[in-house]
Amino acid sequence: MQNIDNALLELPAELVTRDQDILSSYLTDFRRQYTGATTALLRPRHTADVQTIIRVCAKHRVGIVPQGGNTSYCTAATPNADGRELLISLEKMNRLRDLDKENLSVTADAGMILADLQRAADEAGLLLPLALGSQQSCRLGGNLSTNAGGINVVRYGMTRDLVLGLEAVLPDGSIYSELNPLRKNNSGYDVKQLFIGAEGTLGIITGVSLKLMRKSCQTITAFLAVRDISSLSAILNAAQIQSGEAITSFEYISSASLNLLLTAKKHLRHPLPDESEHYVVLEAATVSPILNLEECMNALLAELLESGMIGDGTIAASQQQRAALWYLRESIPEAEVHHGGSVKHDIAVRTSRLSAFIESASRLVKKHRDDAILSIYGHVGDGNVHFNIVPPIGIDQNAFKDRVEREISPEIYQLAFEMGGTFSAEYGIGRVKLDLLRRYGAEGKTHIMERIKTAIDPRGILNPGKVIP
Template sequence: MEDRAILERLETIAGPRNVTMHADDLAPWLSDWRGRITGRAIALVSPETAEQVQAIVRLAGETGLAIVPQGGNTGMVAGGIPRPDDRAILLSLRKMNMIRSIDPDDNSITVEAGAVLSVVHQAAEEHGRRFPLSLGSKDSATIGGLIATNAGGTQVLRFGSMRALTLGIEAVLPDGSLFEGLSTLRKDNRGYDIRQLLAGSEGTLGVITAASLELVPAAPHRVVAWLGLGSARGALAMLRRLEGVLGDAVESFELVPDTALALVLEHIPDTRAPLAGGHPWHALVELRTANDPEEMRKYCEDVLAKALDDGLIADAVLAESEGQAAAFWKLREVISEAERADGMAAKHDVSVPVSAMPEFIETAREAVEARFAGARVIAFGHLGDGNVHFNVRAPAGSDDRAWFAQTGDAVSRFVHDMTRDAGGSLSAEHGIGQLKLAEFGRLADPVRLATMRAIKQALDPLGIMNPGKLVPLANPPKNP
């Protein structure tokens, strides 16, 4: 079928106002957030109902078109971007953004895939509940994309990743059928868990159209602290000490090197260092409670005072207001923005066992900087779940684009090999997408890969669902 006839069919299905063909309108959605990958599509289609999604997927099956689902386009591995050679429909879920229902007694909310994370936060708060997953792109990231990539964020330490918070999923499968799995049952032992299969599948097994999510008590009071430390190793001991006294109130523990803080202070307006003097490492800590915040603050002050006496930390400050707490969090959340303003970086989203993370950060940094002369490592992340954002910048004063064109692949292989040797994963929370596909194929257990390919073939025999993402080919073509 010719493109013109396909576009007419799409307009009949979704309505003319929901089908975009003009290059200028398509352009913002055909490049990833970091600007590294640009693809092509014959159209951007924005359905408004699950039935429209079903009809679009069936049309793709008839015509051999690829379907590339996309939410807020905030992904880090180009998983929602068509490949340049694909004949694809870019399927935007952003217009399917309704809050379908909320049940405070059940601690659940059911939303459509295009609902923005911050809107879900607000809806839960209006009913005295909280959806406990947050990240820097909360004002644009959508629920469907967050589930499809099994997003993490800053509260995985306490509540787990998106997969753990997803009670049910509605999704259009590659044959156009609708999987209606929005039940909020906490116990449902009926064999294979299709919900968990779709979570983290990056659109390769179907199009998520809605989800039921788990809510938790509001815990409206928080205590936020910024710590100065002499080493990454001391940070883990500090985390365990806080947990020993305050238990589940410890929701976030973010590890930040002084090099990352310095970049933020240099490039991001209206930021300032929380502590006087320099410290090699910093930790951002957030505690939450539904009870007396002053009591929790007193417990926290006591723990920090003892840690200062013991030499476990070098300095600490507690936020005196919500404004100051937000300022502390801004320092952590804009690190990627500051890095981008400073120049290119080879970014690695890896995970290792929590107990190994401080040692890994220190030794891997030393190894990379020794192996690649002049390279500058910034390693930061979520200490409580072992997630390291291990970023490598070009030598100071160099042509960063030329350096990465020549060296970037070797740097990434080196970092991923060290991660594997430490018992870790090359993808902690960003997914595989296009950008990590080759490395995943190189490093993954062959049995894992064979199982993934078998599932993909069984559910998507025509290969129309987000091709070229997540699942490496058994025999990838050789580079000329």
């Protein structure tokens, strides 16, 4: 601990918190998979503080773990259990720096909570399209560091697609700052891309510039009972054509996921009179006062009913009904927790192979355990499905989950790989998917990652043990 103690002696006292009661709330990850330890939490107030912290830690070769809202699904923001790393939280860096309505851009500190920036955009009459389940607590630096996805990717892309500029402190304490919110800039390598999705292993993001969008004047949400899972792409295609590509969300819910939810929350009602195997929550939005979205959605439902692709469907008639439909989709993770947890697989394949993947993976699970509950849902418009295995009622849940992770998960990842898919569509690598990256990373990729890591962080002080196998 000599190194850490020497580093802490050099750091300004006002940045350092050693109170273990305070610390403890930062040390367990969001999914409660891992609890780390640390001597101190560092809370910089501005970019210069981050530089000071990194310079001191670099000098003493102390590892630093950056944390935003602590909502990682793969323990990317949790320090090691040996207590030899310092934790840095950017929660005090939460200023809005600039909002340019005409340029449709916003610049903010990386510690700002996503929902706070959404509100700031909304108050300016604009839309920040990044929308996630954890938006009330996740922070921008974490959103960029994990290249967060969410429910609007089908229209607005991943976080990477929204980033116009970035400021980061490097492992030697120097600054990279390219925050100008330009739509086009080919002045050398696009260095900001390096830090997006790097989970804090190459630099600590301190500021971000993001695109804003015009706010819609019409939004319409529908809930569809889909006859055959192989028609999901055709349904999305029909919806895009009818609406002029106004679809903002296209989310799949399996009957098992919906049933878990209706069991967990008895006051909820099924939105359709009859049950189905497959459901879709679909949303369209437009800034146009001329395009008649309701007409589009009615035409879509008529087309889908007539072709037999859906058995039934309902369009939200009020803001309250719209919220109720979204509550169904967004409460599934909570319903899984209520049930006792699940073994999650965050898979993406080509949209043209999605139903084949779901069918093969389901057969594979049932072959092992025909009592397993398959909670399958997700952002199928992007080819991304959360394929989660939930223990049946009345058995030792932890034993079941351990066995699934040991025996079934490897086969699911192998299947995704063989179908040209990925083992991590939106959650990232963190500490928990290093083995998968080693096994299924693209040809030559980890070799390049290692070279970049060594070039930028030769002492390996930033988020040690994460992302790089």
